[in-house]
Amino acid sequence: MSFRIPIGPYHPALEEPYKLELICDGETVQDAVMNVGFNFRGIEYLAERRNYLQGITLVERVCGICSNVHSLSFCQAVEQLNGAEPPERALHIRVILAELERLHSHFLWSGIAAKLMGFKTIFMACFTLREKVMDALSAISGNRVNYGMNRVGGVNRDIADPQAVLNILDEMERGITRTIIPIFLNDKTVESRCKGVGILTREHAKAMGAVGPLARASGIGQDMRRAAPYAAYDRFQFNVPVETAGDVQARLVVHALEMIESCNILRQALTTLPEGPFQTPPPTAARFKVPAGTAISRVEAPRGEVLYQITSNGTDIPERVRVRTPTFMNMATVRFAVLGQELADSPLIQASCDPCYSCTDR
């Protein structure tokens, strides 16, 4: 006999609202229907009724975790339109913020995944390390979330003491290499809970346009930092971890190895931080003009590629602001990952796709 089990929009495992209807035969999932939109705020509509400077503040509110990538993408698109060129120091600072944000997001995700697999010690370890990232972000920007760092033509704040961030980085790296990586890669509990569970095949990932760590755990090796470098990413050496198993464990491994790569990038960016200004002169009404045209910016957010397309009609209000977030592409893949799986595994499988419904719904 087949049962239809509605889960959400107030979800028992994840804090954001969405609804998943699972069609089960006994304890086995036969199909799934995803419903989103419970967090729809009309950000694109609002951005097309505000000026560019207000738009930066607005788009940073798309997401509470990867807020920086939204203002970064927005500013990069505007810079292409008006020709503003951020100084080299600003490009390095943008990379530093983006990688700290990636670490913060990956620690959060790893902690939640550990909690859902019943491994609360690792949940605590991840959140302890995450606090160190939040301390670094707070020291740089003054905020734990919504950092307000990006502006057209650079960043709003300098990193006055790179050594202090490097010291925090040393602590984080020790925690990742001594605790997170060995457990995610070798622990029997993790293996028994995650290996072979929630497989997303490369074919399904490709057909659904999946991006980011989810796609890289299914053998699709694209990363915007490498494929279409922005900010200062083309100055740094780093690897793009790719796994082929497509299961929950592969997603754990990709996230864990990406944390190490983020530390590598951060170390390079902090030790080679160029001298000089971190912003072009502040815009005035006369200087801040955005000529008519269309520009597209793509950034590798913690969950994958973010795309901003901005069309200007020459006024101070954009004609169109298009925001395509990674989870918007990734969440439809859950249907394939849960097919044939145990009902009890579905929260972990959903969480392993690293969903962000604030981003999806906008």
Next chain:
Amino acid sequence: MTTETVGFEKTLQELGLGEGWKWDKGSWWLTPLNAADVRTTALQMIQLQARFVAITAIERPDKEIRLDYQWDLDGKLLSFVSATSAQKIPSIADLCPAADWVERETHEYFFVEFTGRETTKPLMTRAGDPLGINLHKEVAQ
């Protein structure tokens, strides 16, 4: 234009994607604009193993809706522009499942009908909500 993009238009021509490719502010655009047949293009892109990225609808001052179809080919973003004054355009969701959510969202925001779909269930809004919620002028259902 970065060094990687110099000469890429010739590669696109050799792949059979037509002439008139131009790099402009973050994407390769097939010019003249408004020329792309969305289903033919989708089939070509799928054959080339390109990844579907997005559809961006833009409301023009004359109320025509411009639709930019974006695909990623080995890290290069390709944009094909199509437009609809009748607010109807063929769906590509049967060819490319990744386009399903994007078409549903575009239908809600800009009242564009994607023909050939069995259903266009609401994605961000709910059944019975007005369509065209991103249009500058109110459009009655």
